[in-house]
Amino acid sequence: MRARVRAGDPDAFRQLFNDHVRSVYNHAFRLTGNWSVAEDVVSVTFLEAWRLRSRVDLDVDGSLRPWLLGVATNVARNVRRAARRHEGALARLPRADVVPDFADDVSARIDDRERLALAMAALAALRKPEREVLALCVWSGLDYAEAAEALGVPVGTIRSRLSRARRKLAAGIRRPPEPEPTRRPGQVPGDRENAVRLAQENPR
């Protein structure tokens, strides 16, 4: 797969998209906090991946997912400017009929929503590099070596960023959570506590 993508095989590239679009989409959301921007990150990530395909390392085995998540991380960092490079192309991208929004979700998903809000609040306390490593290792499930490959940094850097993220979050999580900025109709005050308990009881 690596060799075929590197060689510019469109079928392999289509396969790459199918295999990893979900990962890229969710990773992009965790970094940008906006599903609509995450869609643009998905589009630009695959355009960038095609442009940068000659950099695919053939000496490494395994999935291209870490590499793609690394490209997506870079795109998300510069989403305003990276999109500039592909602005003309993005303008041709059909617009979503409905911009996905939590408000559209049915009430059965309220726990997901709360967890997400909690997670985003927690991440806001982190520096950008820590947040990126955390998103890759905790939520995208990369190991340290894969995260290092994705970001192009030494494994030791991944370790130290994760360590700092853990210390900050462990300190922050004991503080009472800040009030949610946009409280929605019908939401009861107990939801947040329930969500925290749920999350801590079922970490996986």
Place this chain on the structure above:
Amino acid sequence: MNTIQPHSNDRDELVRLLPQLVERDLPSRRQVQIQEFVMTEIHTHPAPRRHPHRRLVLATSALAAVAVAAAAAVAVVAVGGSGVGQTPGGSPTRPAAGPSTPGLTPVARTFDLAASYAAARPFTPPRPDQWIYIQDRYLNPSSLGRAKGQQPAGTLQTWIRADGRKKAEHNSARNGALETWDQVNEYPALANLPTDPRQLLARLRAELLAPPTPGPRVHLDRADVNERLFGRIADILSQYLLPPAVTAALWRAAALVPGVTQAPGAVKVDGRPVIAVGRIQQGWLAEQLLVDPDTYEFVGYRSVAAEDHTIDTGGGRVIKVKKGEVQSVSTRLVAAIVDRPGLTS
């Protein structure tokens, strides 16, 4: 056997601390749309292996274009030298216009005056540990921008380190805290670009056609190359503060890209009059560099619909972009070399 590592439990601990997120899929029709979009975009530029001869033809015609451009550049430089008053101290007076630049197209004249202005700026090359600070204001006024959730307007401050290794920005999610992280930038390479416009253009063209690392070459037809070449020059001018000789060469190289035209009449951007010079990209979107009509200093960049354009969103829905609708604008507020991130002068 596993080695015991001092921090090996950080990840597990984080998994315990943080809520586990449920992943969501793109809506299936949206996913198909985006996939088809990406595949169409990349099929526009397939791997060139089946067309070795076309590649050669392209290379040859590119060289021919450069040769023609070379003659033009000589004329531009010669005229430009007499067109701009220069005090002994090196600061430019207001460039002379009109009669002193006969025979030049408005585009060549504008970019030449912009080059002359840039060439006369005082500049001390940054040490590797210094930072390039760029502050610009951006506007995303279009319906397309709104649909993408872009902020309609704002200010962006960016620091990149001159050794090409680090970047810093304020993080709005952390009350504007300044964050510095490892991220490569092109400053060292760009600062050493050729100062001859022809050589500069040839270099940028070659980089577009050949990826920086060994690998399959990208096939682009001539229109693609010119489109990207202008976009690349606009990017470099917008995002960096380079040595005056390089900046001047970039302006003169931009004038050599086929298809570059000057917008007729006065253009107002964010309340101020500017000269807009650019190129139609993708058949409908004018990508323009903006310069001050009096001093010819770089003002910024904008993209504006040059034609009515309809974007099919699928499902029978369309966005109609009207000719003249501005898509995005960025104007430079500050560009400076500073000692550390956070400083603005």
